[in-house]
Amino acid sequence: MKLAPVDYVILATYFAMVLGIGWMLRKKATTSGDFLTSGRSVPVWITSLAFIAANLGAQELIGMAASGAKYGIMTAHFYWIGAIPAMVFMGLFMMPFYYGSKARSVPEFLKMRFDEKTRGFNAFMFAVMTIFSSGISMYALGLLLQLVLGWNFTTSVLATAAIVLAYTYLGGLTSAIYNEVLQFFLIVAGFSPLAIMACARAGGWHGIVSRLPSNMTHSWTHIGHASENPMGVEIFGVVAGLGFVLSFGYWCTNFLVVQRAMAADSMSAARRTPLIGAIPKMFLPFVVILPGIAAVALAKIAGPGGAHLYELPMKLGASGLMVKDYDQVLTTLMAKFYPAGILGVGLTGLMASFMSGMAGNVTAFNTVFTYDIYQAYIRKGAPDQHYLKVGKMTTIIGVALSIGAAYLAGYYNNIMDILQFVFGVVNAPLFATFLLGMFWKRSTANGAFSGLVTGTFGAVLIWCFTVAEGKGGVFGNLYEFRSTMAQNFWIAIVAFTSCFLVTVVVSIFTQPRKESELEGLVYGLTKIRRDENAKWYERPVVLAVFVLVLAVILNIWFA
Amino acid sequence: MDLRVPSGWFFTLLGVILVGMGLISPDARAALTDVNVNLYSGIAMLIFGLFLLLMARLAASRSR
Numbered sequence: 001m002k003l004a005p006v007d008y009v010i011l012a013t014y015f016a017m018v019l020g021i022g023w024m025l026r027k028k029a030t031t032s033g034d035f036l037t038s039g040r041s042v043p044v045w046i047t048s049l050a051f052i053a054a055n056l057g058a059q060e061l062i063g064m065a066a067s068g069a070k071y072g073i074m075t076a077h078f079y080w081i082g083a084i085p086a087m088v089f090m091g092l093f094m095m096p097f098y099y100g101s102k103a104r105s106v107p108e109f110l111k112m113r114f115d116e117k118t119r120g121f122n123a124f125m126f127a128v129m130t131i132f133s134s135g136i137s138m139y140a141l142g143l144l145l146q147l148v149l150g151w152n153f154t155t156s157v158l159a160t161a162a163i164v165l166a167y168t169y170l171g172g173l174t175s176a177i178y179n180e181v182l183q184f185f186l187i188v189a190g191f192s193p194l195a196i197m198a199c200a201r202a203g204g205w206h207g208i209v210s211r212l213p214s215n216m217t218h219s220w221t222h223i224g225h226a227s228e229n230p231m232g233v234e235i236f237g238v239v240a241g242l243g244f245v246l247s248f249g250y251w252c253t254n255f256l257v258v259q260r261a262m263a264a265d266s267m268s269a270a271r272r273t274p275l276i277g278a279i280p281k282m283f284l285p286f287v288v289i290l291p292g293i294a295a296v297a298l299a300k301i302a303g304p305g306g307a308h309l310y311e312l313p314m315k316l317g318a319s320g321l322m323v324k325d326y327d328q329v330l331t332t333l334m335a336k337f338y339p340a341g342i343l344g345v346g347l348t349g350l351m352a353s354f355m356s357g358m359a360g361n362v363t364a365f366n367t368v369f370t371y372d373i374y375q376a377y378i379r380k381g382a383p384d385q386h387y388l389k390v391g392k393m394t395t396i397i398g399v400a401l402s403i404g405a406a407y408l409a410g411y412y413n414n415i416m417d418i419l420q421f422v423f424g425v426v427n428a429p430l431f432a433t434f435l436l437g438m439f440w441k442r443s444t445a446n447g448a449f450s451g452l453v454t455g456t457f458g459a460v461l462i463w464c465f466t467v468a469e470g471k472g473g474v475f476g477n478l479y480e481f482r483s484t485m486a487q488n489f490w491i492a493i494v495a496f497t498s499c500f501l502v503t504v505v506v507s508i509f510t511q512p513r514k515e516s517e518l519e520g521l522v523y524g525l526t527k528i529r530r531d532e533n534a535k536w537y538e539r540p541v542v543l544a545v546f547v548l549v550l551a552v553i554l555n556i557w558f559a
Numbered sequence: 560m561d562l563r564v565p566s567g568w569f570f571t572l573l574g575v576i577l578v579g580m581g582l583i584s585p586d587a588r589a590a591l592t593d594v595n596v597n598l599y600s601g602i603a604m605l606i607f608g609l610f611l612l613l614m615a616r617l618a619a620s621r622s623r
Contacts, residue, residue, distance in 0.1 A: 341596075
């Protein structure tokens with residue numbers, strides 16, 4: 001792919017824009033609370049879009065188009081089942097405790113509800129996870145730019161990291177959130193023309209359906225048994241593993257997204273953040289997955305001269321044979337459909353997605369490090385300006401560590417398999433802890449801690465003893481899954497269940513806390529404000545019903 | 560700062576650039592399309608940018 005001068009102009013305008021927003025917001029970051037938690041002052045439409053944009057990293061964008069080409073419309077399960085119900089639950093039932101408790105982070109809530117060791121365990125796991133996921137996504141972007149545009153890996157990684165660092169250092173979380181909204185708009189603007197044109201060229205949805213095998217254009221019909229669909233999963237794994245454990249674990253307890261809602265300017269705004277965010281979220285598959293599905297159909301249409309309109313990109317596989325390189329589907333499609341001009345917008349959208357993902361990780365990392373590790377274990381009771389300085393330094397260190405992780409990812413590909421898996425399950429047991437902590441006043445600190453540890457290490461153990469697509473099975477092979485996806489879903493189910501059971505059993509045998517200490521932290525001991533004064537369309541319940549009805553319609557439509 | 564102002568200007572500018580491209584070289588095509596992509600997506604971005612600016616203007620005059 002070759003860029004024209006106009007494409008570079010668009011890219012440069014965007015860079016100037018994000019830096020300018022950071023510059024304009026620099027005066028808003030004068031206390032550690034401003035810098036790390038936005039001082040709870042961000043309007044709801046901004047937190048809602050940032051809520052979904054922080055999750056929409058470059059890997060997500062490239063990966064969803066790739067999965068669209070590999071698995072078809074079933075990929076949409078990651079949105080319609082794997083996100084929407086969890087986002088609704090978060091807004092209706094969990095946000096009152098997060099926002100009402102005045103906790104500054106998810107680990108801090110664990111400290112309030114349970115104890116120091118539970119917070120420490122979670123804070124440490126989370127800090128390591130954010131660094132590695134930002135590093136892996138940096139590596140993926142650098143590799144892609146090198147492959148597609150011939151840009152130097154080191155230069156593009158360092159340059160984009162420097163820009164993210166500049167605007168998060170200047171304006172803190174507010175700057176990251178504001179830029180995430182701009183980035184979200186740009187991703188939609190840059191990729192919806194591609195989705196529309198690729199789909200139209202493949203003969204519309206009907207044209208795609210007529211050219212592809214039925215199990216790529218139906219999301220529920222072929223899910224009865226793992227052998228019937230390209231994902232190699234079956235309905236229980238999808239609903240319980242992805243739809244319940246993984247998605248609720250991610251959207252309800254991952255501080256990366258929860259932090260966006262916690263930055264909202266009122267309780268009502270915080271509750272509406274995931275609910276409003278769910279509306280654009282459920283239509284994103286049409287922008288990010290559809291091009292991948294259309295690509296497969298285009299590869300079956302004969303063009304003038306006998307060749308197909310499009311060929312799926314190939315690469316040299318580990319076995320020495322050529323295999324399909326799905327990660328390049330998005331960029332090769334762009335080259336086929338975009339002339340200079342809109343190509344620049346598309347590329348800028350890709351860069352924007354990378355930046356929003358990375359800034360999300362960095363801002364979550366510096367908050368957890370400053371409040372839950374530094375203030376808790378290294379230096380307590382210092383003046384606020386000290387923590388502001390620490391937060392700013394941690395931002396620099398976080399970016400530097402991510403760059404290091406990006407290079408590590410390049411050198412040791414096997415480590416990545418393990419880490420990818422850890423990210424997949426680290427939140428799974430945590431959701432059991434939160435569920436019991438928020439809705440069962442009898443659950444105790446020792447119960448939560450032992451459950452969390454059992455769930456986390458139980459998951460690692462199962463991964464070491466099962467195999468899927470040649471991954472896992474470090475200590476032996478007791479069971480073989482049909483796909484890594486099925487393996488992840490099932491490990492998440494086991495991690496959640498074991499954490500849940502151990503927490504319940506240990507709680508019963510340990511001393512509960514006094515009820516008076518749990519006010520504002522547990523359901524039944526907390527007064528949840530009714531929104532009688534709110535206009536009907538501002539009420540969380542009304543919004544939630546609307547969102548769920550839309551999600552059901554989409555699921556049925558593409559069943 | 561009202562985020563609608565900078566992002567409104569940004570999309571207006573993008574729209575102007577793309578519409579300009581679409582008018583100056585209407586035959587610029589990638590391999591698989593026969594529509595003037597730059598022109599149409601440029602118009603869409605221009606409208607979106609102006610819409611954000613209008614919303615920001617309305618909000619500012621209401622709070623005054």
